[in-house]
Amino acid sequence: xxxxxLAAGEGARLRPLTTTRPKHxxxxxxxxILEHLLLAIREGGIRQVVVVVAYRCEMIESYFEDGERLxxxxxxxxxERLLGxxxxxxxxxxxxxxxxxxxxxxxxxxxxxxxxxxxQRHSETGLTSMTVVPxxxxxxFGVVDLRDxxxxxxxxxPKAGEGYGNLANAGIYVLPREVFGExxxxxxxxxxxxxxxxxxxxxxxxxxxxxxxxxxxxSWLDLGRPWDLLEASERALRSSKLEVKGTVERGVxxxxxxxxxxxxRIRSGSYLEGPLLIGGGSDIGPNCHIRPFTSIGRNxxxxxxxxxxxxxxxxxxxxxxxxxxxxxIIGENCNLGAGxxxxxxxxxxxxxxxxxxxxxxxxxxxxxxxxVGDNVKxxxxxxxxxxxxxxxxxxxxxxxxxxxxxxEGVFLTQR
Numbered sequence: 001x002x003x004x005x006l007a008a009g010e011g012a013r014l015r016p017l018t019t020t021r022p023k024h025x026x027x028x029x030x031x032x033i034l035e036h037l038l039l040a041i042r043e044g045g046i047r048q049v050v051v052v053v054a055y056r057c058e059m060i061e062s063y064f065e066d067g068e069r070l071x072x073x074x075x076x077x078x079x080e081r082l083l084g085x086x087x088x089x090x091x092x093x094x095x096x097x098x099x100x101x102x103x104x105x106x107x108x109x110x111x112x113x114x115x116x117x118x119x120q121r122h123s124e125t126g127l128t129s130m131t132v133v134p135x136x137x138x139x140x141f142g143v144v145d146l147r148d149x150x151x152x153x154x155x156x157x158p159k160a161g162e163g164y165g166n167l168a169n170a171g172i173y174v175l176p177r178e179v180f181g182e183x184x185x186x187x188x189x190x191x192x193x194x195x196x197x198x199x200x201x202x203x204x205x206x207x208x209x210x211x212x213x214x215x216x217x218x219s220w221l222d223l224g225r226p227w228d229l230l231e232a233s234e235r236a237l238r239s240s241k242l243e244v245k246g247t248v249e250r251g252v253x254x255x256x257x258x259x260x261x262x263x264x265r266i267r268s269g270s271y272l273e274g275p276l277l278i279g280g281g282s283d284i285g286p287n288c289h290i291r292p293f294t295s296i297g298r299n300x301x302x303x304x305x306x307x308x309x310x311x312x313x314x315x316x317x318x319x320x321x322x323x324x325x326x327x328x329i330i331g332e333n334c335n336l337g338a339g340x341x342x343x344x345x346x347x348x349x350x351x352x353x354x355x356x357x358x359x360x361x362x363x364x365x366x367x368x369x370x371x372v373g374d375n376v377k378x379x380x381x382x383x384x385x386x387x388x389x390x391x392x393x394x395x396x397x398x399x400x401x402x403x404x405x406x407x408e409g410v411f412l413t414q415r
Contacts (some may be wrong), residue, residue, distance in 0.1 A: 044115025084193030328369030
């Protein structure tokens with residue numbers, strides 16, 4: 001069986017992190033999202049993968065190349081216009097030469113058991129198969145109508161109280177080749193895209209049975225919003241094999257599972273609490289406190305007496321001394337001036353809200369810091385309030401407290 005991975009989308013809800021990269025290349029515990037997914041597909045017993053790409057596709061193709069490094073055979077198909085999931089799957093038709101094939105959305109963080117169990121479900125039944133997952137907020141997903149284990153319909157983002165249950169479409173399918181014929185009949189949605197869920201409705205109307213495969217919600221995560229990356233990082237660190245291979249000076253305290261890659265240096269007086277990962281070439285300390293669920297990329301400098309907690313720090317970033325970074329995501333090649341503080345808790349102790357595509361969205365998280373794009377600079381003693389976003393190449397002048405999002409390339413100074 002071959003797999004088709006959909007990795008063409010822009011990831012607008014993940015801006016500013018995706019302004020400079022496709023969402024599938026956002027790092028989770030030292031690897032891009034797409035690499036975690038491809039490894040799960042490989043562990044599920046599939047080696048031939050068609051990757052549908054579009055936005056900044058050169059970054060994906062140059063990183064993965066032909067897939068040999070991962071033990072895979074990768075083929076790339078370009079979606080010239082972002083016309084939806086059905087359109088993307090249809091582009092892979094000439095590469096699918098078997099009766100059934102696997103389809104996986106490319107912005108998922110999943111356990112390999114999901115692929116194995118779906119393929120096994122298909123093998124046992126010989127039928128089209130679909131993964132569904134219980135969710136707490138079904139209004140944000142396509143909810144699956146199940147009867148006796150068979151899919152009878154998909155209801156997109158139902159309103160609360162409509163009684164459709166909480167089983168969401170997980171975006172992982174085993175589809176028959178005849179789906180390509182139904183894709184050609186699929187009508188555009190109100191947002192002018194061709195959705196595979198509409199195609200699946202056509203399969204159901206045609207009388208093609210679709211069996212469900214209900215999975216553990218802890219093995220599946222949709223990475224649609226910035227704070228989802230923090231959850232994925234926590235899961236990845238919990239399940240990773242972490243080893244100390246870099247240089248650790250005398251006087252460093254290590255508690256729990258800690259990974260220090262070759263070429264990294266941890267200076268005296270630092271206190272590391274795992275699980276956490278520090279990438280190769282990074283320099284931490286002296287006297288830093290790196291707290292659990294932190295993932296620090298490669299060639300990162302964390303200056304003396306800093307504290308970093310449950311955050312994602314991308315490659316090449318410099319965090320000046322006496323700074324605090326908590327529950328935050330800091331992009332590549334940023335420079336945080338000395339004394340930069342990311343506030344991660346509201347004064348009223350409420351959940352943190354974030355602007356997503358011009359809409360204020362409740363993250364549901366009591367603690368959430370800043371989301372910072374690439375190449376951002378802050379001056380000394382800058383304060384970033386909970387949930388604020390800084391666009392790529394933004395500069396924040398000294399002694400500024402940032403209460404609202406800052407756009408790309410903006411130079412914000414104290415007024």
